[in-house]
Amino acid sequence: MEQKKIHKVFIDGPINPGFIGEAIAKHSDKKNIGAHSIFLGQVRNDRIGENEVAAIEYTAYREMAEELFIEIREDAFKNFPIICMHIYHSLGRVNAGEISLFVFTSAIHRKDAIDACEAIVERIKKEVPVWGKEIFTNENSQWKINT
Amino acid sequence: MGINVLLFGQVADITGKDILKIPVVKNTNELNQLLEKTYPALKSIKYSIAVNKKVIQENTALHNEDTVAILPPFSGG
Numbered sequence: 001m002e003q004k005k006i007h008k009v010f011i012d013g014p015i016n017p018g019f020i021g022e023a024i025a026k027h028s029d030k031k032n033i034g035a036h037s038i039f040l041g042q043v044r045n046d047r048i049g050e051n052e053v054a055a056i057e058y059t060a061y062r063e064m065a066e067e068l069f070i071e072i073r074e075d076a077f078k079n080f081p082i083i084c085m086h087i088y089h090s091l092g093r094v095n096a097g098e099i100s101l102f103v104f105t106s107a108i109h110r111k112d113a114i115d116a117c118e119a120i121v122e123r124i125k126k127e128v129p130v131w132g133k134e135i136f137t138n139e140n141s142q143w144k145i146n147t
Numbered sequence: 148m149g150i151n152v153l154l155f156g157q158v159a160d161i162t163g164k165d166i167l168k169i170p171v172v173k174n175t176n177e178l179n180q181l182l183e184k185t186y187p188a189l190k191s192i193k194y195s196i197a198v199n200k201k202v203i204q205e206n207t208a209l210h211n212e213d214t215v216a217i218l219p220p221f222s223g224g
């Protein structure tokens with residue numbers, strides 16, 4: 001079964017837009033798919049006082065995160081009639097304007113793809129042990145807090 | 148012999164370490180007390196605790212060779 005194929009979620013550094021294009025192209029032979037939903041998280045240049053975020057440095061509790069990604073994946077297939085799904089998350093430094101999270105769901109109809117994608121993104125933000133340290137343009141830093 | 152304590156993010160900054168090996172304590176409450184006594188700055192931040200990669204909600208018994216992770220609020224994505 002296609003949906004059992006599990007790739008590595010963590011990517012060193014930013015997620016390349018070309019890689020996202022290739023991921024879409026790989027689905028052209030799955031002709032039962034009628035809808036893809038894609039979420040891309042991009043590092044924002046937040047201003048905090050005088051400082052501006054230049055990059056986020058991501059670290060994770062990898063072993064626990066990888067188990068959770070498998071659980072999130074299994075639950076997504078259980079809860080939504082999707083055909084396939086992929087998650088990629090950056091580790092290490094990602095500059096403002098670059099992509100750090102890529103969630104990609106495919107289904108027969110749009111609503112299932114969209115709902116699954118949203119549920120997966122929410123769970124990643126809430127449950128997966130990943131931490132982002134905001135690096136400012138003056139090289140100071142602070143730990144980011146998800147809102 | 149002992150418990151492996153993994154420290155991440157802000158917690159690793161406070162302790163200056165990312166792993167601690169400590170003698171066996173009975174449960175996670177005792178571990179908490181020990182950590183907050185050694186690193187009082189931990190009292191001022193929020194964190195959750197995972198025992199063998201599962202986040203716990205209440206006091207949990209610990210055994211030799213368990214791995215406990217101290218997890219500050221997540222900020223992935």
